[in-house]
Amino acid sequence: MKNSRALVMLAVAMLAGLAAVVFASRWLIQTSSNAVTPIAVAAGDVSLGEPLNASLIRTVNWPTGSVPPGAFTDPKTLEGRVVRTSLGRGEPVIESKLAPVGTKGGLSAVIGEGNRAITVRVNDVVGVAGFALPGNYVDVIVNTQEPGKSDAQQSISKIVLEKILVLAVAQQVNRDDTAPKVVNAVTLEVTPDQAEKLDLARSVGTLSLVLRNQVDKATLPTGGATKFTLLGTPVAAPASAPAALPARPARVHYAARPAAKRDCVGVLSGVLGSVECF
Template identity: 80%
Template sequence: MKNSRALVMLAFALLAGLAAVVLASRWLLQTSSSAVTPVAVAAGAVNLGEPLTQGQLRTINWPTGSVPPGAFTDEKALEGRVVLASLAPGEPVLESKLAPIGTKGGLSAVIGSGHRAITVRVNDVVGVAGFALPGNYVDVIVNTQQAGKTDTQQSISKIVLEKILVLAVAQQVSRDDTAPKVVNAVTLEVTPDQAEKLDLARSVGTLSLVLRNQVDKQTPSTDGATKLTLFDMPASAPVAEPVHPVRAKYAARPAAKRDCVGVLSGVTGSVECF
Protein backbone atom coordinates (compact mmCIF):
# COMPACT_ATOMS: atom_id res chain seq x y z
CA MET A 1 0.00 0.00 0.00
CA LYS A 2 2.72 2.38 0.97
CA ASN A 3 4.69 1.46 -2.15
CA SER A 4 1.75 2.19 -4.40
CA ARG A 5 1.20 5.59 -2.83
CA ALA A 6 4.88 6.41 -3.26
CA LEU A 7 4.75 5.40 -6.91
CA VAL A 8 1.69 7.61 -7.48
CA MET A 9 3.36 10.59 -5.85
CA LEU A 10 6.53 10.04 -7.90
CA ALA A 11 4.53 9.84 -11.13
CA PHE A 12 2.66 13.00 -10.21
CA ALA A 13 5.93 14.83 -9.49
CA LEU A 14 7.38 13.71 -12.80
CA LEU A 15 4.32 14.93 -14.67
CA ALA A 16 4.38 18.27 -12.85
CA GLY A 17 8.09 18.74 -13.61
CA LEU A 18 7.58 17.87 -17.27
CA ALA A 19 4.71 20.36 -17.51
CA ALA A 20 6.86 23.06 -15.90
CA VAL A 21 9.68 22.42 -18.38
CA VAL A 22 7.28 22.62 -21.33
CA LEU A 23 5.67 25.83 -20.08
CA ALA A 24 9.05 27.42 -19.35
CA SER A 25 10.43 26.54 -22.80
CA ARG A 26 7.36 27.99 -24.47
CA TRP A 27 7.65 31.19 -22.46
CA LEU A 28 11.35 31.54 -23.27
CA LEU A 29 10.68 30.89 -26.94
CA GLN A 30 7.95 33.52 -27.08
CA THR A 31 10.07 36.03 -25.16
CA SER A 32 13.15 35.51 -27.33
CA SER A 33 11.18 35.72 -30.57
CA SER A 34 9.62 39.02 -29.53
CA ALA A 35 12.99 40.47 -28.46
CA VAL A 36 14.71 40.07 -31.85
CA THR A 37 14.02 41.47 -35.32
CA PRO A 38 15.16 40.02 -38.66
CA VAL A 39 17.67 42.37 -40.30
CA ALA A 40 19.20 42.09 -43.79
CA VAL A 41 23.01 42.14 -43.76
CA ALA A 42 25.75 41.68 -46.35
CA ALA A 43 26.65 38.04 -46.88
CA GLY A 44 30.12 39.04 -48.12
CA ALA A 45 32.18 42.09 -49.00
CA VAL A 46 30.33 44.54 -51.27
CA ASN A 47 32.29 47.20 -53.15
CA LEU A 48 31.37 50.83 -53.60
CA GLY A 49 28.97 51.46 -56.52
CA GLU A 50 27.98 47.79 -56.82
CA PRO A 51 24.29 46.82 -57.16
CA LEU A 52 23.02 44.31 -54.61
CA THR A 53 21.82 40.85 -55.58
CA GLN A 54 20.02 38.11 -53.67
CA GLY A 55 23.23 36.14 -53.23
CA GLN A 56 24.97 39.07 -51.54
CA LEU A 57 22.40 39.31 -48.73
CA ARG A 58 21.25 37.22 -45.80
CA THR A 59 18.92 37.76 -42.84
CA ILE A 60 19.94 37.45 -39.20
CA ASN A 61 18.14 38.05 -35.91
CA TRP A 62 19.05 41.37 -34.38
CA PRO A 63 18.14 42.58 -30.87
CA THR A 64 15.02 44.66 -31.28
CA GLY A 65 16.22 47.41 -28.99
CA SER A 66 19.40 48.01 -31.00
CA VAL A 67 18.25 47.75 -34.63
CA PRO A 68 20.10 50.51 -36.59
CA PRO A 69 17.87 53.21 -38.11
CA GLY A 70 17.24 52.57 -41.79
CA ALA A 71 17.79 48.81 -41.59
CA PHE A 72 15.83 46.45 -43.84
CA THR A 73 13.91 43.37 -42.76
CA ASP A 74 13.17 42.11 -46.27
CA GLU A 75 15.99 41.11 -48.62
CA LYS A 76 13.79 41.51 -51.70
CA ALA A 77 13.48 45.25 -51.05
CA LEU A 78 17.25 45.58 -51.53
CA GLU A 79 17.63 43.79 -54.86
CA GLY A 80 19.15 46.13 -57.47
CA ARG A 81 19.96 48.91 -54.99
CA VAL A 82 23.45 50.44 -55.40
CA VAL A 83 25.67 50.92 -52.36
CA LEU A 84 27.39 54.28 -51.77
CA ALA A 85 29.93 52.81 -49.35
CA SER A 86 31.70 49.49 -49.15
CA LEU A 87 30.04 46.89 -46.91
CA ALA A 88 31.83 44.32 -44.77
CA PRO A 89 30.48 40.77 -44.28
CA GLY A 90 27.72 40.79 -41.67
CA GLU A 91 27.26 44.58 -41.82
CA PRO A 92 23.62 45.76 -41.84
CA VAL A 93 22.47 47.36 -45.08
CA LEU A 94 21.17 50.84 -44.24
CA GLU A 95 19.20 53.29 -46.38
CA SER A 96 21.85 55.97 -45.79
CA LYS A 97 24.42 53.77 -47.56
CA LEU A 98 22.29 53.26 -50.67
CA ALA A 99 21.81 55.33 -53.80
CA PRO A 100 18.26 56.42 -54.72
CA ILE A 101 15.97 53.79 -56.19
CA GLY A 102 16.52 53.40 -59.92
CA THR A 103 20.20 54.40 -59.86
CA LYS A 104 22.39 52.23 -62.04
CA GLY A 105 25.66 50.83 -60.76
CA GLY A 106 29.08 52.30 -61.47
CA LEU A 107 30.87 55.56 -60.76
CA SER A 108 27.85 57.73 -61.58
CA ALA A 109 26.01 56.25 -58.59
CA VAL A 110 28.50 57.68 -56.09
CA ILE A 111 28.55 61.25 -57.45
CA GLY A 112 26.90 63.61 -54.98
CA SER A 113 23.80 65.59 -55.89
CA GLY A 114 24.69 68.76 -57.79
CA HIS A 115 28.25 67.59 -58.49
CA ARG A 116 30.11 66.32 -61.52
CA ALA A 117 33.03 63.97 -62.13
CA ILE A 118 36.04 65.16 -64.14
CA THR A 119 39.24 63.26 -64.88
CA VAL A 120 42.67 64.89 -64.98
CA ARG A 121 45.89 63.36 -66.24
CA VAL A 122 48.57 62.88 -63.58
CA ASN A 123 51.96 61.26 -63.13
CA ASP A 124 53.89 59.99 -60.13
CA VAL A 125 54.64 63.57 -59.06
CA VAL A 126 51.32 65.25 -59.80
CA GLY A 127 49.42 62.33 -58.24
CA VAL A 128 51.22 62.76 -54.88
CA ALA A 129 53.27 59.60 -55.47
CA GLY A 130 50.11 57.49 -55.63
CA PHE A 131 48.80 58.49 -52.19
CA ALA A 132 45.78 60.33 -53.64
CA LEU A 133 43.29 57.46 -53.20
CA PRO A 134 39.50 57.29 -53.57
CA GLY A 135 37.88 59.01 -50.60
CA ASN A 136 40.82 61.40 -50.02
CA TYR A 137 40.64 65.18 -50.41
CA VAL A 138 43.10 67.24 -52.43
CA ASP A 139 43.80 70.82 -53.45
CA VAL A 140 44.56 71.64 -57.08
CA ILE A 141 47.46 73.96 -57.98
CA VAL A 142 48.05 75.40 -61.45
CA ASN A 143 51.39 76.73 -62.67
CA THR A 144 51.05 79.18 -65.53
CA GLN A 145 52.28 82.52 -66.88
CA GLN A 146 50.90 85.72 -65.39
CA ALA A 147 50.81 88.83 -67.56
CA GLY A 148 52.27 91.92 -65.88
CA LYS A 149 51.43 95.59 -66.28
CA THR A 150 54.39 96.14 -68.58
CA ASP A 151 53.34 93.36 -71.00
CA THR A 152 55.94 91.04 -69.46
CA GLN A 153 55.05 87.55 -68.21
CA GLN A 154 56.20 85.74 -65.09
CA SER A 155 55.52 82.25 -63.74
CA ILE A 156 52.94 81.91 -60.96
CA SER A 157 51.65 78.94 -58.95
CA LYS A 158 48.18 79.35 -57.44
CA ILE A 159 45.70 77.10 -55.62
CA VAL A 160 42.56 77.22 -57.74
CA LEU A 161 40.44 74.49 -56.06
CA GLU A 162 40.36 73.36 -52.44
CA LYS A 163 39.02 70.26 -50.64
CA ILE A 164 38.16 68.27 -53.77
CA LEU A 165 37.04 64.67 -53.26
CA VAL A 166 38.90 61.96 -55.18
CA LEU A 167 36.28 59.60 -56.63
CA ALA A 168 38.56 57.19 -58.44
CA VAL A 169 42.16 56.57 -59.44
CA ALA A 170 42.40 55.04 -62.91
CA GLN A 171 39.46 52.55 -62.82
CA GLN A 172 39.60 51.87 -59.08
CA VAL A 173 36.80 53.29 -56.88
CA SER A 174 37.30 51.20 -53.73
CA ARG A 175 37.95 53.31 -50.62
CA ASP A 176 39.18 50.44 -48.49
CA ASP A 177 42.62 50.14 -50.07
CA THR A 178 45.31 52.28 -48.42
CA ALA A 179 48.29 51.14 -50.48
CA PRO A 180 49.62 53.89 -52.80
CA LYS A 181 48.94 53.42 -56.51
CA VAL A 182 50.82 55.31 -59.20
CA VAL A 183 48.30 55.87 -62.02
CA ASN A 184 47.96 58.14 -65.02
CA ALA A 185 44.50 59.57 -64.30
CA VAL A 186 42.54 60.75 -61.27
CA THR A 187 38.78 61.43 -61.23
CA LEU A 188 37.63 64.28 -59.01
CA GLU A 189 34.18 65.30 -57.75
CA VAL A 190 33.52 68.99 -58.44
CA THR A 191 30.67 71.44 -58.84
CA PRO A 192 29.87 72.78 -62.34
CA ASP A 193 31.73 76.03 -61.55
CA GLN A 194 34.76 74.12 -60.32
CA ALA A 195 34.67 71.92 -63.43
CA GLU A 196 34.96 75.02 -65.62
CA LYS A 197 37.88 76.36 -63.59
CA LEU A 198 39.68 73.03 -63.66
CA ASP A 199 39.23 72.63 -67.40
CA LEU A 200 40.62 76.12 -68.01
CA ALA A 201 43.48 75.59 -65.56
CA ARG A 202 44.74 72.45 -67.30
CA SER A 203 44.61 74.21 -70.68
CA VAL A 204 46.69 77.24 -69.61
CA GLY A 205 49.27 75.52 -67.41
CA THR A 206 50.32 72.39 -65.56
CA LEU A 207 48.38 70.91 -62.64
CA SER A 208 49.55 69.49 -59.31
CA LEU A 209 47.53 67.77 -56.60
CA VAL A 210 48.14 68.56 -52.93
CA LEU A 211 46.96 65.89 -50.47
CA ARG A 212 45.21 67.28 -47.40
CA ASN A 213 43.83 65.98 -44.11
CA GLN A 214 40.35 64.53 -44.53
CA VAL A 215 38.96 66.35 -41.48
CA ASP A 216 40.68 69.68 -42.19
CA LYS A 217 38.02 72.15 -43.33
CA GLN A 218 40.16 75.31 -43.38
CA THR A 219 40.44 77.10 -46.72
CA PRO A 220 43.10 79.83 -46.31
CA SER A 221 43.29 82.45 -49.05
CA THR A 222 46.63 82.81 -50.85
CA ASP A 223 47.95 85.26 -53.43
CA GLY A 224 49.97 82.70 -55.33
CA ALA A 225 53.74 82.32 -55.56
CA THR A 226 55.89 84.07 -58.19
CA LYS A 227 59.65 84.34 -58.69
CA LEU A 228 59.67 87.61 -56.80
CA THR A 229 57.84 86.23 -53.75
CA LEU A 230 59.82 82.98 -53.91
CA PHE A 231 63.16 84.74 -53.47
CA ASP A 232 61.85 87.62 -51.34
CA MET A 233 62.71 90.18 -54.00
CA PRO A 234 61.02 93.59 -53.97
CA ALA A 235 58.75 94.34 -56.83
CA SER A 236 60.57 96.22 -59.59
CA ALA A 237 59.79 99.91 -59.95
CA PRO A 238 57.86 100.88 -63.04
CA VAL A 239 60.10 101.81 -65.92
CA ALA A 240 59.88 105.54 -66.65
CA GLU A 241 59.41 106.56 -70.23
CA PRO A 242 62.48 108.26 -71.76
CA VAL A 243 62.32 112.06 -71.84
CA HIS A 244 63.18 113.50 -75.22
CA PRO A 245 64.82 116.98 -75.17
CA VAL A 246 62.65 119.72 -76.58
CA ARG A 247 64.30 121.56 -79.41
CA ALA A 248 63.87 125.32 -79.30
CA LYS A 249 62.38 126.90 -82.37
CA TYR A 250 64.12 130.02 -83.59
CA ALA A 251 62.23 132.64 -85.55
CA ALA A 252 63.98 134.80 -88.13
CA ARG A 253 64.83 138.18 -86.63
CA PRO A 254 63.81 141.18 -88.72
CA ALA A 255 66.67 143.20 -90.14
CA ALA A 256 67.56 146.28 -88.11
CA LYS A 257 66.56 149.60 -89.61
CA ARG A 258 69.40 151.52 -91.27
CA ASP A 259 69.62 154.93 -92.94
CA CYS A 260 70.27 154.75 -96.69
CA VAL A 261 71.14 157.49 -99.24
CA GLY A 262 71.49 157.36 -102.97
CA VAL A 263 74.86 158.17 -104.52
CA LEU A 264 75.12 159.31 -108.16
CA SER A 265 78.50 158.97 -109.79
CA GLY A 266 78.54 159.93 -113.44
CA VAL A 267 75.99 157.87 -115.19
CA THR A 268 75.85 155.15 -112.47
CA GLY A 269 74.03 155.28 -109.20
CA SER A 270 74.12 153.24 -105.94
CA VAL A 271 72.58 153.10 -102.47
CA GLU A 272 74.69 153.36 -99.38
CA CYS A 273 73.25 152.35 -95.96
CA PHE A 274 74.73 153.18 -92.56
Protein backbone atom coordinates (compact mmCIF):
# COMPACT_ATOMS: atom_id res chain seq x y z
CA MET A 1 0.00 0.00 0.00
CA LYS A 2 2.77 2.38 0.91
CA ASN A 3 4.68 1.53 -2.30
CA SER A 4 1.67 2.25 -4.51
CA ARG A 5 1.11 5.61 -2.82
CA ALA A 6 4.76 6.55 -3.34
CA LEU A 7 4.53 5.61 -7.01
CA VAL A 8 1.45 7.80 -7.45
CA MET A 9 3.16 10.76 -5.82
CA LEU A 10 6.22 10.24 -8.02
CA ALA A 11 4.08 10.13 -11.15
CA VAL A 12 2.25 13.32 -10.16
CA ALA A 13 5.57 15.09 -9.51
CA MET A 14 6.92 14.02 -12.90
CA LEU A 15 3.80 15.28 -14.69
CA ALA A 16 3.95 18.61 -12.84
CA GLY A 17 7.63 19.01 -13.74
CA LEU A 18 6.95 18.20 -17.41
CA ALA A 19 4.12 20.73 -17.52
CA ALA A 20 6.37 23.39 -15.99
CA VAL A 21 9.05 22.73 -18.62
CA VAL A 22 6.49 23.01 -21.44
CA PHE A 23 5.04 26.27 -20.14
CA ALA A 24 8.50 27.75 -19.53
CA SER A 25 9.73 26.89 -23.02
CA ARG A 26 6.62 28.43 -24.58
CA TRP A 27 7.08 31.58 -22.49
CA LEU A 28 10.73 31.88 -23.52
CA ILE A 29 9.91 31.41 -27.19
CA GLN A 30 7.16 34.03 -27.04
CA THR A 31 9.35 36.50 -25.16
CA SER A 32 12.28 36.08 -27.53
CA SER A 33 10.05 36.54 -30.59
CA ASN A 34 8.69 39.79 -29.16
CA ALA A 35 12.20 41.11 -28.38
CA VAL A 36 13.45 41.15 -32.01
CA THR A 37 12.30 42.95 -35.14
CA PRO A 38 13.10 41.87 -38.71
CA ILE A 39 14.89 44.65 -40.63
CA ALA A 40 16.50 44.91 -44.07
CA VAL A 41 20.30 44.82 -44.27
CA ALA A 42 22.78 44.73 -47.14
CA ALA A 43 23.43 41.21 -48.36
CA GLY A 44 26.85 42.29 -49.62
CA ASP A 45 28.93 45.40 -50.28
CA VAL A 46 26.85 48.05 -52.09
CA SER A 47 28.64 50.87 -53.91
CA LEU A 48 27.64 54.52 -53.72
CA GLY A 49 25.00 55.41 -56.33
CA GLU A 50 23.97 51.77 -56.93
CA PRO A 51 20.24 50.90 -57.14
CA LEU A 52 19.00 48.26 -54.70
CA ASN A 53 17.30 45.02 -55.71
CA ALA A 54 16.24 41.75 -54.10
CA SER A 55 19.70 40.20 -54.52
CA LEU A 56 21.36 43.03 -52.55
CA ILE A 57 18.97 42.96 -49.55
CA ARG A 58 18.21 40.35 -46.92
CA THR A 59 16.22 40.36 -43.67
CA VAL A 60 17.69 39.68 -40.23
CA ASN A 61 16.26 39.75 -36.70
CA TRP A 62 17.43 42.83 -34.84
CA PRO A 63 16.94 43.59 -31.12
CA THR A 64 13.80 45.69 -30.91
CA GLY A 65 15.31 48.14 -28.46
CA SER A 66 18.23 48.99 -30.77
CA VAL A 67 16.58 49.17 -34.19
CA PRO A 68 18.19 52.13 -36.06
CA PRO A 69 15.84 55.04 -36.83
CA GLY A 70 14.65 54.89 -40.43
CA ALA A 71 15.22 51.15 -40.81
CA PHE A 72 13.01 49.14 -43.19
CA THR A 73 11.13 46.01 -42.19
CA ASP A 74 9.86 45.18 -45.71
CA PRO A 75 12.63 44.64 -48.30
CA LYS A 76 10.12 45.14 -51.14
CA THR A 77 9.88 48.86 -50.34
CA LEU A 78 13.60 49.22 -51.17
CA GLU A 79 13.30 47.96 -54.74
CA GLY A 80 14.96 50.50 -57.05
CA ARG A 81 16.10 52.87 -54.28
CA VAL A 82 19.59 54.35 -54.77
CA VAL A 83 22.15 54.49 -51.95
CA ARG A 84 23.92 57.80 -51.31
CA THR A 85 26.75 56.19 -49.33
CA SER A 86 28.49 52.86 -49.60
CA LEU A 87 27.02 50.01 -47.52
CA GLY A 88 28.95 47.12 -46.01
CA ARG A 89 27.79 43.54 -45.71
CA GLY A 90 25.19 43.21 -42.92
CA GLU A 91 24.78 47.00 -42.52
CA PRO A 92 21.18 48.15 -41.93
CA VAL A 93 19.59 50.09 -44.76
CA ILE A 94 18.15 53.34 -43.39
CA GLU A 95 16.37 56.25 -45.05
CA SER A 96 19.17 58.78 -44.47
CA LYS A 97 21.52 56.67 -46.63
CA LEU A 98 19.14 56.60 -49.60
CA ALA A 99 18.45 59.09 -52.36
CA PRO A 100 14.88 60.42 -52.74
CA VAL A 101 12.30 58.12 -54.30
CA GLY A 102 12.47 58.21 -58.09
CA THR A 103 16.18 59.03 -58.26
CA LYS A 104 18.10 57.12 -60.90
CA GLY A 105 21.42 55.49 -60.20
CA GLY A 106 24.78 57.07 -60.88
CA LEU A 107 26.69 60.14 -59.75
CA SER A 108 23.64 62.43 -59.96
CA ALA A 109 22.07 60.50 -57.08
CA VAL A 110 24.72 61.63 -54.60
CA ILE A 111 24.66 65.35 -55.45
CA GLY A 112 23.19 67.36 -52.59
CA GLU A 113 19.96 69.27 -53.07
CA GLY A 114 20.60 72.64 -54.71
CA ASN A 115 24.20 71.76 -55.61
CA ARG A 116 25.90 70.94 -58.91
CA ALA A 117 28.77 68.76 -60.08
CA ILE A 118 31.59 70.19 -62.18
CA THR A 119 34.69 68.44 -63.47
CA VAL A 120 38.12 70.08 -63.69
CA ARG A 121 41.24 68.79 -65.38
CA VAL A 122 44.11 67.94 -63.04
CA ASN A 123 47.50 66.27 -63.10
CA ASP A 124 49.62 64.52 -60.48
CA VAL A 125 50.56 67.90 -58.96
CA VAL A 126 47.24 69.70 -59.18
CA GLY A 127 45.45 66.59 -57.92
CA VAL A 128 47.53 66.54 -54.70
CA ALA A 129 49.49 63.50 -55.88
CA GLY A 130 46.30 61.44 -56.11
CA PHE A 131 45.29 61.96 -52.48
CA ALA A 132 42.19 64.01 -53.42
CA LEU A 133 39.77 61.06 -53.22
CA PRO A 134 35.96 60.89 -53.27
CA GLY A 135 34.61 62.13 -49.95
CA ASN A 136 37.59 64.42 -49.25
CA TYR A 137 37.40 68.22 -49.08
CA VAL A 138 39.70 70.58 -50.97
CA ASP A 139 40.30 74.28 -51.49
CA VAL A 140 40.74 75.63 -55.02
CA ILE A 141 43.58 78.07 -55.84
CA VAL A 142 43.82 80.01 -59.10
CA ASN A 143 47.00 81.58 -60.44
CA THR A 144 46.28 84.47 -62.79
CA GLN A 145 47.19 88.06 -63.64
CA GLU A 146 46.28 90.87 -61.32
CA PRO A 147 43.59 93.10 -62.82
CA GLY A 148 45.15 95.98 -64.76
CA LYS A 149 48.62 94.40 -64.77
CA SER A 150 50.29 93.51 -68.07
CA ASP A 151 53.65 92.40 -66.65
CA ALA A 152 53.86 88.59 -66.27
CA GLN A 153 55.73 89.09 -63.00
CA GLN A 154 52.61 90.61 -61.46
CA SER A 155 50.74 87.29 -61.28
CA ILE A 156 48.74 86.42 -58.17
CA SER A 157 47.69 83.15 -56.49
CA LYS A 158 44.42 83.31 -54.58
CA ILE A 159 42.10 80.82 -52.88
CA VAL A 160 38.77 81.26 -54.63
CA LEU A 161 36.78 78.32 -53.19
CA GLU A 162 37.00 76.61 -49.79
CA LYS A 163 35.79 73.26 -48.41
CA ILE A 164 34.66 71.76 -51.71
CA LEU A 165 33.57 68.10 -51.65
CA VAL A 166 35.24 65.73 -54.10
CA LEU A 167 32.48 63.60 -55.63
CA ALA A 168 34.58 61.48 -57.97
CA VAL A 169 38.06 61.06 -59.39
CA ALA A 170 37.93 60.06 -63.06
CA GLN A 171 34.99 57.59 -63.07
CA GLN A 172 35.57 56.36 -59.50
CA VAL A 173 33.03 57.38 -56.83
CA ASN A 174 33.87 54.82 -54.11
CA ARG A 175 34.61 56.65 -50.85
CA ASP A 176 35.92 53.61 -49.00
CA ASP A 177 39.14 53.32 -50.99
CA THR A 178 42.03 55.24 -49.40
CA ALA A 179 44.75 54.34 -51.91
CA PRO A 180 45.93 57.43 -53.85
CA LYS A 181 44.96 57.57 -57.53
CA VAL A 182 46.66 59.78 -60.10
CA VAL A 183 43.94 60.78 -62.55
CA ASN A 184 43.35 63.48 -65.13
CA ALA A 185 39.97 64.76 -63.91
CA VAL A 186 38.28 65.46 -60.59
CA THR A 187 34.56 66.10 -60.12
CA LEU A 188 33.61 68.58 -57.40
CA GLU A 189 30.29 69.37 -55.72
CA VAL A 190 29.60 73.11 -55.75
CA THR A 191 26.76 75.58 -55.54
CA PRO A 192 25.66 77.36 -58.75
CA ASP A 193 27.59 80.51 -57.73
CA GLN A 194 30.71 78.46 -57.02
CA ALA A 195 30.34 76.70 -60.37
CA GLU A 196 30.45 80.07 -62.14
CA LYS A 197 33.54 81.14 -60.21
CA LEU A 198 35.31 77.85 -60.88
CA ASP A 199 34.54 77.95 -64.60
CA LEU A 200 35.88 81.51 -64.84
CA ALA A 201 38.95 80.65 -62.76
CA ARG A 202 40.02 77.79 -65.02
CA SER A 203 39.60 80.02 -68.10
CA VAL A 204 41.71 82.93 -66.80
CA GLY A 205 44.48 80.98 -65.06
CA THR A 206 45.73 77.64 -63.78
CA LEU A 207 44.07 75.73 -60.95
CA SER A 208 45.53 73.86 -57.97
CA LEU A 209 43.76 71.77 -55.34
CA VAL A 210 44.67 72.03 -51.67
CA LEU A 211 43.68 69.04 -49.52
CA ARG A 212 42.16 69.97 -46.16
CA ASN A 213 41.05 68.17 -43.00
CA GLN A 214 37.54 66.75 -43.32
CA VAL A 215 36.42 68.13 -39.96
CA ASP A 216 38.00 71.57 -40.43
CA LYS A 217 35.20 74.02 -41.23
CA ALA A 218 37.08 77.27 -40.59
CA THR A 219 37.15 79.87 -43.35
CA LEU A 220 40.32 81.97 -43.39
CA PRO A 221 40.24 85.08 -45.59
CA THR A 222 43.47 85.68 -47.49
CA GLY A 223 44.69 88.53 -49.64
CA GLY A 224 46.45 86.35 -52.20
CA ALA A 225 50.16 85.96 -52.85
CA THR A 226 52.09 88.06 -55.39
CA LYS A 227 55.78 88.30 -56.23
CA PHE A 228 56.16 91.27 -53.92
CA THR A 229 54.54 89.53 -50.93
CA LEU A 230 56.46 86.33 -51.67
CA LEU A 231 59.86 88.05 -51.58
CA GLY A 232 58.93 90.60 -48.95
CA THR A 233 59.61 93.50 -51.32
CA PRO A 234 57.87 96.69 -50.25
CA VAL A 235 55.44 97.90 -52.82
CA ALA A 236 56.34 101.33 -54.21
CA ALA A 237 53.79 103.95 -53.38
CA PRO A 238 52.14 105.49 -56.43
CA ALA A 239 53.56 108.87 -57.47
CA SER A 240 51.48 111.62 -55.98
CA ALA A 241 50.32 114.58 -58.02
CA PRO A 242 52.32 117.82 -57.54
CA ALA A 243 50.87 120.05 -54.90
CA ALA A 244 48.88 122.92 -56.30
CA LEU A 245 50.43 126.36 -55.78
CA PRO A 246 48.42 128.74 -53.61
CA ALA A 247 46.37 131.15 -55.57
CA ARG A 248 47.86 134.67 -55.69
CA PRO A 249 45.43 137.51 -55.10
CA ALA A 250 44.78 139.56 -58.20
CA ARG A 251 46.00 143.14 -58.11
CA VAL A 252 43.50 145.84 -58.90
CA HIS A 253 44.80 148.89 -60.73
CA TYR A 254 42.94 152.16 -60.32
CA ALA A 255 43.30 154.76 -63.08
CA ALA A 256 42.76 158.49 -62.26
CA ARG A 257 39.87 159.92 -64.16
CA PRO A 258 40.13 163.49 -65.50
CA ALA A 259 37.93 166.02 -63.75
CA ALA A 260 34.75 166.79 -65.55
CA LYS A 261 34.56 170.22 -67.13
CA ARG A 262 32.22 172.61 -65.27
CA ASP A 263 31.06 176.22 -65.78
CA CYS A 264 32.38 178.66 -63.13
CA VAL A 265 31.48 182.31 -62.37
CA GLY A 266 32.97 184.85 -59.97
CA VAL A 267 30.80 186.19 -57.15
CA LEU A 268 31.53 189.46 -55.24
CA SER A 269 30.02 189.90 -51.85
CA GLY A 270 31.13 193.21 -50.38
CA VAL A 271 34.87 193.11 -50.24
CA LEU A 272 35.03 189.29 -50.51
CA GLY A 273 35.10 187.37 -53.74
CA SER A 274 34.58 183.65 -54.58
CA VAL A 275 34.15 181.31 -57.54
CA GLU A 276 31.08 179.08 -57.96
CA CYS A 277 31.17 176.20 -60.41
CA PHE A 278 28.13 174.39 -61.90
